[in-house]
Amino acid sequence: MSDKKKRKQGMLENVMRQFNNAADIMELNPNIRKILSITNNEIVVHFPVKMDDGNVEIFTGYRVQHNNSLGPYKGGLRYHPTVDIDAARALAMWMTWKTSLAGLPYGGAKGGIQLDPLKYSQSELERITRRFTYALGTNIGPEFDIPAPDVNTNPQIMAWILDTFMSTKAPSDRSANMHVVTGKPIGTGGSEGRDRATGFGVFLNIKFWAAHNQVNLKGKKFIVQGFGNVGYWASYFMQEEGALMVGVQDAYGSLANKEGISVTDLFAHSRTNRGSILGYTKANEINKEDFFALDCDICIPSALGNQITLKNVGGIKAKLIAEGANGPTDVEAERILLDREIEIIPDILCNSGGVICSYFEWLQNRNGEIWTLDEVLEKLQRKLFDSFNRVLKTAQEYKVDLRTSAFIIAIKRLEDTYVQRGVFP
């Protein structure tokens, strides 16, 4: 079996093991366990797109809707070669736990297209996105399933989805569909703060953890994997707090500097370098395999799933792993980290700032409101503080790690709704 295949299977296996572990501890009703173990709908679409050279290419797109018992399906769209049905299933399940933990009126979904966006021009990406939106048809909708950005998708792509979706509606209904996607550009119904919300949330969780453990973040060393939306903003706020980025890795390479790397300077470099950190002269290029073993206090994986595994866990020096990415730590590696008393702020808590801010955007669109950046960030901070404290309290109550605690809270909310409806007393 190829490494690529193993990685994809790993994500689904990981999320199921995380779920079953929490379900065992909380003694989840077996009927509800059955329901939550499967995905409600799995949409796979094949669609043709004309390329710049006049040839037609066929693309495969996915949208997996895991559960909507708490509200409309919600979750991002990823454009990446590793997107397939198992990846979409795993990521959709994580969305259900994440929205439930955050107390949002949403379920969970995820999807995307299996492609490498670097291989396509901007106008090809626009046509691919518009065709994908047509192919999804009524499988998405502002009160049914609301996509958002994820790896290699961005506000521009959300604007194309919105525009295409609206074009299928009668003119009188178009503005009522503004909330079919979130993470839109601000001029097209997007919310202030959605750009930084996930990374800001990662930073806030680290800050709450530091306050709880009487740790001062000033001068603390951190490494970040992924220097995209989440990795950049998390690093930006860490640097603002006085912490030092000593290592960074993206899809193109890995950099280290014991004295610290300027987050804003590196970002400016990557913007003029097709998003790549390579070629930055104020840090040393290191081997990809040595990245997680860099000497640091905090590690912020913010790229893909299954990055911290049995292969590299032994080298980790950080005392805290703050999961910006979805599913970056596999179950076996996590066991070793916990045995070594390395704490993990789990993805469904740590990166939940993004979907919380998406909810704010959806509310603003629905209610015809426009909130200021300060308002958004303040509301986000309050919500995340509440989630963090609930996770801490439940961890103490059940004597479990933070991930298991976050899962217990998320699953309990779902269990309650099924029981209250009388479906499974």
Ligand SMILES: NC(=O)C1=CN([C@@H]2O[C@H](COP(=O)(O)OP(=O)(O)OC[C@H]3O[C@@H](n4cnc5c(N)ncnc54)[C@H](O)[C@@H]3O)[C@@H](O)[C@H]2O)C=CC1
């Ligand atoms: N964008 C959002 O609001 C949210 C994103 N997430 C998760 O955060 C993670 C990152 O997402 P974004 O920052 O939005 O994506 P992005 O596309 O903006 O950035 C991804 C970054 O990861 C790097 N990368 C890709 N493959 C890599 C590899 N094999 N090794 C090292 N680096 C690699 C890329 O070069 C890029 O710097 C994903 O797991 C995503 O699901 C979670 C919650 C919300």
Ligand SMILES: O=C(O)CCC(=O)C(=O)O
């Ligand atoms: O903003 C959203 O709706 C979802 C973002 C996302 O895909 C995630 O939290 O993993």
